Amino acid sequence: MNDVVELIMKDHREVERLFEQLRTDPASRPGALPVLTTLLFAHSRAEESEVYPVVADEVGASDHVEHSQEEHVEADELLAKLADTDPESPEFLTALEEVVKAVSHHIEEEEETVLADMRGGLSDERRAELGAAFLATREQHLGEQPEDITRDELRQQAANMDVPQPRGTTKDELQQKLREEASK
Structure with missing residues (x-):
């Protein structure tokens, strides 16, 4: 069975492994960095x-979803900054530590809230369905x-954060609004 909670936690452990590799093995950074960024992007x-929509609607944990979504927006911004930083530059470790701090905090909170909500509020069968979709x-x-x-995808983030999306909002305007909301 592909329990969505177990799949998410498996990705979390892989992200933590990649963080450690990027911290301790500078020679691996050019190859490991795109693996980290694409994994986190796809996972998010x-x-x-x-x-997140299922947890908000079926479990009733919209506050936890909103907070987790805000952290995703922040992580996306930090990941973009990290991806633009030369892995051999002195600034790389500083940018990496910003990502590690934000994502590690998110992982810890998500495992304690959203994943716990799913374990307690969804059947094994529903978690398996979500696992396949995930x-x-x-x-x-x-x-x-x-x-x-x-x-x-930005519209989905806005819905998860309960951020209004006026008609005609451009992609850049929506992305900026999400960043502002996430930084509050």
């Missing part, structure tokens, strides 16, 4: 589109980077 988009969406996004986010 899958949670946002498949998991894997399919994650697979679609593998290879993408934070700058590849679409307007529809």
